[in-house]
Amino acid sequence: SRGFYVGRFQPYHNGHQSVLERIACFADEIVIGVGSAQISHTVTNPFTAGERVLMLTRSLEDLDCPFYVIPIEDIQRNALWAAHVRAMTPPFDRVYSSNPLVIQLFTEAGITVQSPDMHERPIYSGTAIRQRMLDGEPWEHLVPPAVVDVIREIHGVERLQRIAKSD
Ligand code: ATP
Ligand code: MG
Secondary structure: OEEEEEEOOOOOOHHHHHHHHHHHHHOOEEEEEEOOOOOOOOOOOOOOHHHHHHHHHHHOOOOOOOEEEEEOOOOOOHHHHHHHHHHHOOOOOEEEOOOHHHHHHHHHOOOEEEOOOOOOOOOOOHHHHHHHHHHOOOOHHHOOHHHHHHHHHOOHHHHHHHHOOOO
16 A cells, blocks of 8 residues: 655654654655645744755655655645545645644545654654744754755754744
């Protein structure tokens, strides 16, 4: 079977990595959707879709399951979102998600949804990691080493700190 997993990955972190490593054990292939693909350079969405694709593909280099990373732009109509995702991705027969809206929309679309257990959710959270970056606190231990490299390369922390300032 081919599974689907979606997130914004702002940034991609160890919680996501742990879920994907678990999914890899029971899916033949994994389709990973990079959500809100059109948004970047904001305090809640600092990284571009391309930067997030880089974080994912490099971190998952050793995954023993073929995967595809597909950017997916938002549509402002939840009722059509599952079909929009379907149109942008290789066919999948199962969704892995703990997000209530994602679960609801795919269930209504007739697709089987499985909810993986959270991996130390308060620590491994995009919001918490972005806050640490803003505060100048250590965050590197919360993401795969490849993500540290990508964020260094693009000067991601400096970007986030600059766009958080008021004029
Ligand atoms: P943000 O705080 O920016 O929303 P996030 O950590 O929730 O970031 P998302 O990109 O929104 O990350 O999440 C993608 C998916 O990964 C969501 O379905 C979310 O439930 C799941 N997820 C996030 N953190 C963890 C975790 N620590 N363990 C397992 N799943 C997680
Ligand atoms: Mg989230």
